[in-house]
Structure formats: structure tokens, C-alpha cells
Amino acid sequence: MSLLRRYIVPRIIQWLIVIFVGxxxxxxxxxxTPTDPxxxxxxxxxxxxxxxxxxxxxxxxxLKDLYGxxxxxxxxxxxxxxxxxxxxxxxxxxxxxTPVIEVIRNSLPWTAGLLIISTIIGWTIGIIIGTxxxxxxxxxxxxxxxxxxxxxxxxxxxxxxxVLVILFAYVLPVFPLVGGVGIxxxxxxxxxxxxxxxxHGFLPALSLIIIGLGYRVLSQKAxxxxxxxxxxxxxxxxxxxxxxxxxxxxxxxxxxLPQITDLALSLGLVFSGALITEYVFSYPGIGQVLYTAIxxxxxxxxxxxxxxxxxxxxTAALIIDLLYPLFDPRVRYR
Amino acid sequence: MAVVKVEKLKAxxxxxxxxxxxxxxxxxxxSLEINKNEILGIAGESxxxxxxxxxxxxxMIKPPLTVLGGKVVYxxxxxxxxxxxxxxxxxxxxxxxxxxxxxxxxxSVLNPVRRIKKTFQDFxxxxxxxxxxxxxxxxxxxxxxxxxLPLGVLASYPHQLSGGxxxxxxxxxxxxxxxxIIFADEPSTALDVVVQRxxxxxxxxxxxxxxxxxxxxxxxMAVHANIADRIAIMYAGKIIEEAKTSVIFxxxxxxxxxxxxxxxxxxxxxxxxxxxxxxxxxxxxxPKGCRFHPRCPNTREMCKEKVPLxxxxxxxxxxxxxxxxxxxx
Numbered sequence: 130m131s132l133l134r135r136y137i138v139p140r141i142i143q144w145l146i147v148i149f150v151g152x153x154x155x156x157x158x159x160x161x162t163p164t165d166p167x168x169x170x171x172x173x174x175x176x177x178x179x180x181x182x183x184x185x186x187x188x189x190x191x192l193k194d195l196y197g198x199x200x201x202x203x204x205x206x207x208x209x210x211x212x213x214x215x216x217x218x219x220x221x222x223x224x225x226x227t228p229v230i231e232v233i234r235n236s237l238p239w240t241a242g243l244l245i246i247s248t249i250i251g252w253t254i255g256i257i258i259g260t261x262x263x264x265x266x267x268x269x270x271x272x273x274x275x276x277x278x279x280x281x282x283x284x285x286x287x288x289x290x291x292v293l294v295i296l297f298a299y300v301l302p303v304f305p306l307v308g309g310v311g312i313x314x315x316x317x318x319x320x321x322x323x324x325x326x327x328x329h330g331f332l333p334a335l336s337l338i339i340i341g342l343g344y345r346v347l348s349q350k351a352x353x354x355x356x357x358x359x360x361x362x363x364x365x366x367x368x369x370x371x372x373x374x375x376x377x378x379x380x381x382x383x384x385x386l387p388q389i390t391d392l393a394l395s396l397g398l399v400f401s402g403a404l405i406t407e408y409v410f411s412y413p414g415i416g417q418v419l420y421t422a423i424x425x426x427x428x429x430x431x432x433x434x435x436x437x438x439x440x441x442x443x444t445a446a447l448i449i450d451l452l453y454p455l456f457d458p459r460v461r462y463r
Numbered sequence: 464m465a466v467v468k469v470e471k472l473k474a475x476x477x478x479x480x481x482x483x484x485x486x487x488x489x490x491x492x493x494s495l496e497i498n499k500n501e502i503l504g505i506a507g508e509s510x511x512x513x514x515x516x517x518x519x520x521x522x523m524i525k526p527p528l529t530v531l532g533g534k535v536v537y538x539x540x541x542x543x544x545x546x547x548x549x550x551x552x553x554x555x556x557x558x559x560x561x562x563x564x565x566x567x568x569x570x571s572v573l574n575p576v577r578r579i580k581k582t583f584q585d586f587x588x589x590x591x592x593x594x595x596x597x598x599x600x601x602x603x604x605x606x607x608x609x610x611x612l613p614l615g616v617l618a619s620y621p622h623q624l625s626g627g628x629x630x631x632x633x634x635x636x637x638x639x640x641x642x643x644i645i646f647a648d649e650p651s652t653a654l655d656v657v658v659q660r661x662x663x664x665x666x667x668x669x670x671x672x673x674x675x676x677x678x679x680x681x682x683x684m685a686v687h688a689n690i691a692d693r694i695a696i697m698y699a700g701k702i703i704e705e706a707k708t709s710v711i712f713x714x715x716x717x718x719x720x721x722x723x724x725x726x727x728x729x730x731x732x733x734x735x736x737x738x739x740x741x742x743x744x745x746x747x748x749x750p751k752g753c754r755f756h757p758r759c760p761n762t763r764e765m766c767k768e769k770v771p772l773x774x775x776x777x778x779x780x781x782x783x784x785x786x787x788x789x790x791x792x
Contacts, residue, residue, distance in 0.1 A: 367566070369555040369590075
């Protein structure tokens, strides 16, 4: 299989290298910051009264062990990889002894679910609106749509989010104010659970879709306006091909490549969370967890989230790379 | 018999920015007859309205191009029809089956993400209902084989073909439904002379075999000399001379045509080639009277005022020059 050897394998190797370098940098950076999590914890413990210095020294040793901070930087690094390959990201330093992986497991699905779904919906709607309003520009409905979008586009996200919360959770209490699912509901595939998740996720998703729409439509408009003026579209129009065919196969199809790149990259960003969304809608998610981790010098947790982020983005890039030839015949394996 | 008859056609490009209107008088009061089964060459320098004329002749009128007056009448055997006043769906029905178009810059007229076969399918499927997929396959394969094109192109994407091959594919695409009139706008420009010859001969062959009418627009006089039966010379949005090819090359009357022919290199003649003095006029504000008068070597007072009419000086040779029509009449 020359396709496999020539095209897929090099890209997978590249993907591994990217992850390796990324993880290494993510390992080093916190260790060069002045925050020392061991000292922070010790301070927290000793703040309530004097403790026997021997006990303090012993505690320090234990903490270093637990936090994986014993030995030289290189020893720490080797140990880190050993643990990582076993899927062990260590305990969270602030939520000790909960393992990092569990903290992430509890928060990531919320964010990922919300962001992936809203990004894909927003992307699809944005591309369709952008294509139609540009191709049929000059008609009444496209002008109205354009104006609405231009008004929404400059609104800061947190204001939009707050307005949605006030309108639909407070003034008209259609949607719940807090949380990702109704309180007390256990994870199950029952209608009540899924319905509750959808109901809780609706407003945050809506806010993300609306705010992402402006950008998507504008970029699509720019792409479409060049394609519409291209020779092949003009020629297809001269030959009176059906409108639908021109619109989808000739115009939209040719604008899709950069949009797919952009979609994959925004999906890769899902793992760093959406802090404002999570705060405004009190949505349980990875953004808030990351924020707290940074504030409190929780190395392991930061590391864990960063790791997911690195793998997410690198994988997104890998997938685009592998799928490109399907979308654009001009991209062929070297 | 005229297949296409153009009467007093007037087509401008009208644009407006910030309320300031700008008009480019691309075609002014142009009349022309295109005969059945002939190859009519339309020549002229860049920006003289050749492409605009083809677009209007083909009925491809999109803003800012605006037709302000005149008629373009097709006579396709079932009576005359003015395409400028025809409803658009009726015009659509004529496309490809009766009239076809080979565009300028054919390098990029094929959809880059669609296989050639799919493009053929799109174009044919729009205008002819195919009962079975095999019928379509047979039609395309036979036609390409007739034209001497390799069948391998069907499975390719446009970027995998050479410029000349892409051009030939476009020619095949435009003529596969055997239209009666073909408008070709600079079909051989941007190709080297060897490939150019192939494309031109292909066009000529198609015209002969299908007994169609070919309107060939190009600034390349060599191409015209090779295949055109008649040539119409355009200058600043008007036709200034129209005659059989041999007459244009050997006995042209209009001073502009003379300059044009004299500027062509001849084998053995190493003399200096004189070009037309001055520059082409701005079509947003063309000169009054005869549009060529500022550059004409024998301008008279009347040329600055009177617009010369296209007059037949015998044997279908028409000239629009006051000096000549005065002498002859």
C-alpha cells in the first residue's frame, strides 16, 4: 500500500512528534514558574498553627512524592512519561486525592458535548446563510438577513449570553438557570435524563451558535464572492445549469476547503473549554476547572487539561490532513 | 441567409458608486449579419468591445452590462426570434442545443473539484434528457473519439490536464449537443502556436462536420487568416469594416484596418512595422463623430462631426468611413 506508506504513515509520525513536543513544553513551563505547589500546600496546612518542624519536613517529602516533584528535572520527566503511558495523570493537587483523570472525566464531556455540537451546527448554518445571502444578494430577504447578522456580530459575547439568560431563564423561565442537568438525576439513557441535558444545554449552545454565526457568515461571504465571479461559475451559468447544481456543486463545494480546515481547528479548541459560557450559564465544564487550576498552581490538573488540548488539536489537524484529498482533488499524496 | 441578425445594438456597462454613475459605451449602434454555415471572424484590439458583443449575441447579459437598444434576432429555421426580448426560460432552452459558447480564458472554466465526466454530465443533463446512464456515456465517448481526444480525460480533474487539452475539452463540452451557432471568444489565446493550431483546426472541423455557424472572436489576425470566411473589424464599440477574409487582407479600405494588416509581419520583409499612432479611445467618453478620427491619417473636418455609416461598397464589403463612402457614391 503506497498510499499508506507515502501519505498516512508520515502524517501519523508527524502527529506523534507534535504531541511529544507539546507535552514536553507543557511539562517544563509550569516547573519554571515561581509557584511551588508543595510550599503552597504546606503553607495552607501550617497556617492554622505551629506544627512540629520534623513533621513539616516529613510532610514536604510525602507531598513531593505524591506530586511527582522528587528528583532532578530529568528524573521527574522520565517518571512523568512512565505514568502518562499508563494513563495516570497523577492526583489533582487542589482536589487531592482525586485523580486528575477523574476531574477531567467529570467535566470534559459537558464542555466537549456542548462545544462540538454548537460548533458543528453553527458552522453548517453559517455556511448555508453565507452562501445564499451572497449568491442571491440584492433580494429583500438576503438584505434583511445581512442586516440582522451585522447587528449581532459586534455584540460582545458575555452581553449576548447574559441577555439570553435574563430573557429565557429569568423573565420567561423556559430554560433552567444553573447546571448541566437537573439536580439529582443519575446518568442514564432515559428520556428524562437526555431531555434534561438538552434543556440545560440549549441556552449555552444557542449563545455560542449566534456569536459564531457572524464570523462564519462573513468568511463564507468572502469565499463565495470570489467563487461566484470565477470563470467556471460564469460558464455554468451561461450554460444554464440548474440553480441548485450551481449553488451546491460549483459554488459551495469550492468554498468548503478552507471552511473545513477552520472547522477542524475550532473543534480542536474544544478541549480548552469555554470559560465565559460556563460561568454565565453555570455550566459544569473544563474551562472553569482549568481556570481554578491555574489560580491555585495545580500542576497536575493543568498538565492534564493541556495534554487533552494538545492531543485534540493535533488530532484535528491530522484528520484534516488525511481527509483533504477527499475534498480537494488538487491535494494529492506526494 | 442570416442566422443571426444584429440591428442597431447599443450595450453599455453602467455602474454606480456613491451615486456617481459611470457608463462605458462598449457597443454603439452596431449592426451585423451572420450567415448560415460561415465562420465569421471578429477582430479588433483589446477593449474594443469584442467580448461584450459575444456576450450580447449569446444573450448572456448580466449587470453592469445593459442593453439600451437594438435587436439580436436568431433565425433558427422556425421563424425569427429577438433574444433580447425573449423570456429567459425560452432563451435557456436554446442554450447548448441551438447556440453554444466557448468562453475567454478557458483555462479556468472547468470546475476544479469535479471530474471532467461529471462536468459533461452536468452540461448535457441540463439540456437533453438521458434515459439511461449508458446513453450518456456512449454519447460522450463517441464524441471525444470523433474529435480525437483521449478518453482518459473523462476520469481526470481539470488540473491534471494540460492547457491545450483543457481547451479542447471545453470545445468538446460546448459543441457536444451539435449547436447550430457557436460563439467562441478568444478560444486560442494563452496557448502556444502549436497547440493553437490544433484547437483552431478542431473548431474548423466541428463547424464543417456539424454544418454550424462559428463566430470566432480574437485579436489574432493570423488565426482569422487561417479559418475565417469573413472578417468584421471592430474599433471602439463599432464595426468599421466587414468583408471576405481575402478582401480584408488584400484590399481593405478603412485606414484602421490598413494599419492593422500592415502591422503583421511578413516572411522576407524585414522592414519596420508601423503601429497605429495614438492610443485607443476611452469608451467612457469616446470621440465625437468618427471614433477613429483622432488617430486617422486622413481626417477631414466632417469626420469630427459626422458618424460614418457602415456602407456596402460592393460584393458584401462594408466600410464605415466618410472618406470612402463619399468617393464611391
